[in-house]
Amino acid sequence: MKRRLSSILATLALSVSALAIAAPSAAIADEPPGVAYVALGDSVASGNGNLPYLDEACLRSNRSYPLLLARELGLAVVSTACTEASTADVLEQLGDLVVAGAIGPETELVTLTVGVNDVQLDADPAPDWGDVLGACSNKSPLPPEMCGVLLTASLQLLATLPQKIEALIDAIRAEAPSAQIIVTGYPLLFGDFTGTCSVGGGVTFGEEEARLINAAVLQANDLIAQGVAAAGDANVMYVDVVAGFDGHGLCDTGDRWISGLIAPQARTTDRGFHPNAAGQRALADILEAAIAG
Template sequence: MKRRIITLATAAALALAALLGGAPAATAEGHLGEAYVALGDSEAAGTGNLPYLDLECLRSARAYPEILGAGFGGAASSACAGATTDHVLYGQLGDLGPATQLVTLTAGINNADWQAVLAACSSLGTPVSCQTEYGEAALALADLPQRIAQLVGAIRTYAPNAYIAVTGYPLLFGDVTGTCSVGAFQRTPVKVSAQQAMLANTGVTNVNAAIEGGVDLYQFLTSDPGVGYVDVTAAFDGHGLCDTGDRWISGLVSGQATFDRSFHPNAAGQQAYAGVIAAALPW
């Protein structure tokens, strides 16, 4: 029995070392870090909600990190539109340090071409293209749990005293019983059927499950109590693009100045994100 326990412990250590093997080098010695650091993609950047604080990353003054940051003297956000887990791992960890108290992370959906899936699963596409893009996205996301676990491990290396809140994504379309209009593209109305919306929602659900699985994997390997998965889907229930309540997600918007808003949480959605994360924190 003792030999089995040692073997399992060794296997776990080797698995963790493999996950962290691709992590970047640690930050400079003596770097204390910011109290609250926000990492991630366009969801965390608040893309689509003017005014922007950073035009390159489309980081908004209305993003959920800016709301949460009020309790920390401000947010140090490196979140950037289009970021994948690798972009976060190798480009967004510089503000972390031993003084960091909170890290929020929203990343993973850009590991696959989710916008291509949305286009295919609408009136712009066909049932065949929808299934094809959906299948390709599923393959691209097959290793997402391992990537999330690796990313969380790197964050913990840089921020040994922080609570790490890893979020999922809201379902875009809500409950659909018929055809739903989701905006326009090049002056052409875009609609989704109930089947297409359900498939897209299932895709987001699978992404969320993979992210949560990555958090679980990291916790299994480390027994780290300072990491938690934050599910935001319930908060957005009734506020999707095809729900009857107020929309917390912007539909497809034409025009160069406004297109980035498409399929992203609006200001109310960013407030909802902040509220769910705040409620999940251990203090």
């Protein structure tokens, strides 16, 4: 989910306009050929907002789920995951790996988390997750019904996501013929609550708005799962992480594994509405269990 998301909500709280930030390209150098584990994806896979960073441009964290999973599995890993990455950006990430010789016949595992950032690619101007969440919060200048309108528009922009996921899987398979490929969905942002959910900075969400946002995430996950199914590859697995995060969303019954808004001046402000350190650990554990079968 985009780096811009938390800044938009924070600036909505301050009634200041936010600017879009372009996704930087991930760079790979001096990696051995055919690394055992390769990770691709967006800010959920890069672990943004969780210090320390291995790559400041992509907000790639040493506490991201790919690095945690690699340690648990005892595998060497290269991650090109980058904040704000779309499916097109992930195809470029794959190209970087190919040029570096970091993916090949010796690669055993590839993980992929991507999809929601594609909401801005197929129309101009287009709502993205930041616009949607801003419209669904108490700080929005828009009528309340615009929350559902923008969510619907966003999902319409994701109509071709299954084909894009399928194409990514085919491209990965061409470079890593023996690898197990795991494609993840996204956790829900909100848990069960009554009244309003405060996420920091004076920003709140109502029950209906939270329900609509969660429903949109579920629909995005379904589109990703459709792409995996369409690939028709027995060694590709879609892993739904929603159940694993049950009880740990914003304003949920247990500890938060999703961060609320972080102060705009903080170095970790990009963690807003992303998995925190506990959430990244949970993602690694969910994937490890899926791999073990």
